[in-house]
Amino acid sequence: MKKNLIYWLIILVAAGCNAPTPNKGQTNESVESTSVDISDEKLDKLGITNREYLSAASKRALAWPDIGNEWFIEFGAVQPLKGDLKYEEGVVRRDPSAMIKVNGKYYVWYSKSTGPTQGFGGDIETEKVFPWDRCDIWYATSEDGWTWKEEGMAVPRGEKGAYDDRSVFTVEIMEHEGTYYLCYQTVKSPYNVRVKNQVGLAWSDSPDGPWTKSEEPILSPADNGIWKGEEQNRFLVEKKGDFDSHKVHDPCIIPYKGKFYLYYKGEQMGEEITFGGRQIRHGVAIADNPKGPYVKSPYNPISNSGHEICVWPYNGGIASLITTDGPEKNTIQWAPDGINFEIMASIKDAPHAIGLNRASDNEKEPTEILRWGLTHIYNNGDYQSIMRFSSRRKTVHLAKGVKVK
Numbered sequence: 001m002k003k004n005l006i007y008w009l010i011i012l013v014a015a016g017c018n019a020p021t022p023n024k025g026q027t028n029e030s031v032e033s034t035s036v037d038i039s040d041e042k043l044d045k046l047g048i049t050n051r052e053y054l055s056a057a058s059k060r061a062l063a064w065p066d067i068g069n070e071w072f073i074e075f076g077a078v079q080p081l082k083g084d085l086k087y088e089e090g091v092v093r094r095d096p097s098a099m100i101k102v103n104g105k106y107y108v109w110y111s112k113s114t115g116p117t118q119g120f121g122g123d124i125e126t127e128k129v130f131p132w133d134r135c136d137i138w139y140a141t142s143e144d145g146w147t148w149k150e151e152g153m154a155v156p157r158g159e160k161g162a163y164d165d166r167s168v169f170t171v172e173i174m175e176h177e178g179t180y181y182l183c184y185q186t187v188k189s190p191y192n193v194r195v196k197n198q199v200g201l202a203w204s205d206s207p208d209g210p211w212t213k214s215e216e217p218i219l220s221p222a223d224n225g226i227w228k229g230e231e232q233n234r235f236l237v238e239k240k241g242d243f244d245s246h247k248v249h250d251p252c253i254i255p256y257k258g259k260f261y262l263y264y265k266g267e268q269m270g271e272e273i274t275f276g277g278r279q280i281r282h283g284v285a286i287a288d289n290p291k292g293p294y295v296k297s298p299y300n301p302i303s304n305s306g307h308e309i310c311v312w313p314y315n316g317g318i319a320s321l322i323t324t325d326g327p328e329k330n331t332i333q334w335a336p337d338g339i340n341f342e343i344m345a346s347i348k349d350a351p352h353a354i355g356l357n358r359a360s361d362n363e364k365e366p367t368e369i370l371r372w373g374l375t376h377i378y379n380n381g382d383y384q385s386i387m388r389f390s391s392r393r394k395t396v397h398l399a400k401g402v403k404v405k
Contacts, residue, residue, distance in 0.1 A: 096355035237270035299392030351375035
């Protein structure tokens, strides 16, 4: 079995750090280096000058898996949508779900709210602390993926006192055996900086509803962190707890190997800034039934990085686009068992909060499902709108005017 790439990177970096340090004025060439048995072909491919003198970078390169470039893609500029989903001043539309196609129409669900964001400096009981605060879940349909008709509200916030009374947002769709399932984040009032987000579920026999909501959340943060003091400061902790001790975000349920894998983003109490940025990781909870109960995997966390969940089945396993935060951000990863992910490509400029096109043939090639889909942009500090993204495989690079024969 292939050894874990990250494990070897750590070992090799340590080896590089422990190498002899040249004296002042001494060149690298005069430092004795241990011989490494590598082929002439690999030496040539990596452009390594001398196998007897390997820098830490060369040692890391030698540990890279030989996976080719079939997972590497480039994203184009996002483009505005037409119809009801074009930008509308005063309205937040964000975090589009994946799209499904039913009776010749694409369906998408998203978070919707109105009005500007005041933040935490005012009256949190009456004001809006984030753009995704005071949201309901709405949906729209399209025949071509460009022009959309807003159909109305799908899932509203709960009644006062319910676990979802403040906001329902960041929704994902799953269809299984004729039933449609929406999973989404929830917040209960008051929305302060130490509030613990949860995950809710709704289901229907039709993508147009009506939707039945779960009476209780299907996923909650780990209850093993300890806040320090009473001040509303989410960075003050006595004990941080698990990677998801503060919030569970961005849920997405995938039917997989006869079970249901709920992938999610975890935020930890006392979250830190690391050498890769924010301390964000992903986890998975597994159930025998779409409605749960969902049990968190003992292997959590299953990523070292990431932000919004973007996962899809491929070649018997699960692929994941990792963006925004952490030392492995901007990578595409794949796990043959849905849990043990390895890096397959390093990319750039990935859109935010991707809504995949699940009507595409995700088995055609590793990244086919990323050819086009939906995303959101920040039009300004208060309002966001849904846009369309596209990508292409990139396996060669040529100068302008040069054609491949």
